Amino acid sequence: MKQKPIIWTISGSDCSGGAGIAADIKTGHGLGVEVCHLITANTVQNSVKLLSVNPVAIDILQQQFDVLLEDKPPSVIKIGLVAIVEQVIWLTQVIKKIKLTIPELIVVYDPVGQASVGGHFHSLSRAELRPLLNIVDVITPNLAEAQNLVQLTDGAHQAALAQAIYQAFNIKAVIVKGGHNDNPQQCLDYCYYQLNQLKQDNQDKTHQPISYQLSSKRITSHYSHGGGCSFATAFASFLALGYLVRDAFTLSKAFINQGLQASIKQSQAKQHQYYGAFEALSWPTNAVDFPKVSEELSRQYQDLPAFNSLNLNGRKLGLYPVIDSIYWLKRLLPLGLEIIQLRVKNLADDELEHVISEAVELAKDYDTRLFINDYWQLAIKYGAYGVHIGQEDLAEADLHSIQQSGIRLGISTHGCYEFLLAQQLQPSYLAIGAIFPTTTKDMTGQIQGLNNLAQVLSLRPEQQEKQTPVVAIGGINIERAPQVLATGVDSIAVVTAITKAENPELAVAELTAFL
Ligand SMILES: Cc1ncc(COP(=O)(O)OP(=O)(O)O)c(N)n1
Numbered sequence: 001m002k003q004k005p006i007i008w009t010i011s012g013s014d015c016s017g018g019a020g021i022a023a024d025i026k027t028g029h030g031l032g033v034e035v036c037h038l039i040t041a042n043t044v045q046n047s048v049k050l051l052s053v054n055p056v057a058i059d060i061l062q063q064q065f066d067v068l069l070e071d072k073p074p075s076v077i078k079i080g081l082v083a084i085v086e087q088v089i090w091l092t093q094v095i096k097k098i099k100l101t102i103p104e105l106i107v108v109y110d111p112v113g114q115a116s117v118g119g120h121f122h123s124l125s126r127a128e129l130r131p132l133l134n135i136v137d138v139i140t141p142n143l144a145e146a147q148n149l150v151q152l153t154d155g156a157h158q159a160a161l162a163q164a165i166y167q168a169f170n171i172k173a174v175i176v177k178g179g180h181n182d183n184p185q186q187c188l189d190y191c192y193y194q195l196n197q198l199k200q201d202n203q204d205k206t207h208q209p210i211s212y213q214l215s216s217k218r219i220t221s222h223y224s225h226g227g228g229c230s231f232a233t234a235f236a237s238f239l240a241l242g243y244l245v246r247d248a249f250t251l252s253k254a255f256i257n258q259g260l261q262a263s264i265k266q267s268q269a270k271q272h273q274y275y276g277a278f279e280a281l282s283w284p285t286n287a288v289d290f291p292k293v294s295e296e297l298s299r300q301y302q303d304l305p306a307f308n309s310l311n312l313n314g315r316k317l318g319l320y321p322v323i324d325s326i327y328w329l330k331r332l333l334p335l336g337l338e339i340i341q342l343r344v345k346n347l348a349d350d351e352l353e354h355v356i357s358e359a360v361e362l363a364k365d366y367d368t369r370l371f372i373n374d375y376w377q378l379a380i381k382y383g384a385y386g387v388h389i390g391q392e393d394l395a396e397a398d399l400h401s402i403q404q405s406g407i408r409l410g411i412s413t414h415g416c417y418e419f420l421l422a423q424q425l426q427p428s429y430l431a432i433g434a435i436f437p438t439t440t441k442d443m444t445g446q447i448q449g450l451n452n453l454a455q456v457l458s459l460r461p462e463q464q465e466k467q468t469p470v471v472a473i474g475g476i477n478i479e480r481a482p483q484v485l486a487t488g489v490d491s492i493a494v495v496t497a498i499t500k501a502e503n504p505e506l507a508v509a510e511l512t513a514f515l
């Protein structure tokens with residue numbers, strides 16, 4: 001059993017039980033993290049009004065900070081309501097200090113300013129807040145809070161606001177929540193993130209800021225008090241659990257959609273307007289609660305028809321060997337496999353073309369589906385059964401040409417964000433990895449484990465006939481294959497379990513026997 005990660009929440013108490021610390025504790029516990037809490041202010045509020053904000057003295061906060069640091073050091077700190085300038089100064093000091101002893105610590109700030117029941121929690125100016133803003137890693141304002149932070153007028157787009165905040169305060173990830181925007185149908189959430197800045201992503205080679213946008217059908221429930229705080233705490237919890245920013249963002253949104261949806265019936269039963277506490281449940285696993293990923297790629301290909309299917313006619317895809325030479329192809333083709341991938345790297349252009357054309361020719365004598373990794377133009381040119389494309393190559397590939405050529409398309413994904421995006425493109429299959437650590441490829445920071453695999457599988461549509469086949473890849477061998485297959489995945493792709501086996505034909509037979 002892994003130890004639960006610890007997060008600290010430094011925020012206000014809402015005596016009506018909706019927002020602040022109450023939301024933070026319910027959310028963190030629902031998601032499987034331990035929550036330590038430092039209360040910055042005792043607020044007097046109910047579901048219609050905020051009467052007072054009573055700041056807690058710095059020396060009490062300092063004692064709590066010290067005593068918790070002794071035996072419950074945090075991996076993430078979430079800051080909510082900061083009531084007075086002395087608290088800004090204190091927080092700035094202690095966070096600077098704690099980052100020296102815990103360099104991988106992530107600080108998430110949800111800059112609550114206005115109470116949703118009306119009234120202000122504090123009167124801190126932007127200049128007064130600046131020292132704190134300059135040292136937090138992530139900020140999660142709603143639209144009004146974002147406008148306030150950069151003093152951009154109404155009507156400023158979420159993307160513009162997020163970028164302005166990012167530039168003004170040098171914050172690594174800015175999420176502008178869309179819960180309070182004025183679109184009655186749709187809720188858009190926007191994340192602007194400098195890749196490679198938080199510990200989870202430190203394997204990434206890119207240093208360019210990147211944006212993620214999620215869109216959800218608007219769910220109107222009266223039980224939404226504390227929804228904003230819950231989003232920020234869910235995000236902090238998912239980061240503490242080791243998720244990448246894009247996946248923590250997606251999962252947090254699904255957590256909010258799930259909570260709002262769960263209270264819809266209660267909400268409809270109320271005759272009058274009523275403001276109840278947001279329902280913080282547990283892990284979101286229901287596909288309908290997940291947002292749509294809205295990216296340049298999904299917009300560019302929104303009208304693209306589905307790619308040709310693998311024509312399995314009810315059969316399982318089974319074992320999917322991924323090999324790197326004609327030698328291996330000749331050895332495996334006679335074994336009666338449903339699918340094989342040729343994954344060659346670093347060949348000169350002439351040789352590459354020669355290898356691919358020969359591989360396609362060889363496969364014609366068998367019923368095995370031959371996928372070519374990466375080289376979609378050559379796969380089309382030589383009429384391969386399909387092409388496999390990774391995330392890095394997806395934006396560069398011409399999916400219209402691949403679709404029109406009739407060859408099949410497989411897409412790699414690593415986590416729920418990429419899975420949702422790739423699923424929207426309706427490929428012939430989806431791969432998810434790396435399930436376990438692997439020596440074949442550097443997958444640092446992207447190891448999914450079996451729980452994530454199961455979670456991602458639940459993001460497929462309920463009706464089986466609408467489901468895209470899913471292949472699991474990464475570190476799968478004979479010992480691990482049964483647990484992987486128990487998740488319900490359609491196929492397992494392997495490299496070394498075959499190419500480094502003492503007896504590759506026997507390995508194929510043993511792995512196939514599990515399927
Ligand atoms: C079945 C399958 N899944 C994933 C991959 C990885 O593809 P990609 O992300 O393009 O990485 P490279 O293989 O090109 O290093 C795959 N090849 N096959």
Ligand SMILES: Cc1nc(C(=O)O)sc1CCOP(=O)(O)O
Nearest residue numbers: 433434438440474475494495496
């Ligand atoms: C090529 C590849 N792609 C991965 C992904 O997760 O996208 S993992 C991986 C390596 C698979 O090799 P092995 O079976 O030897 O672990």
Ligand SMILES: [Mg+2]
Nearest residue numbers: 373374389390
């Ligand atoms: Mg590739």
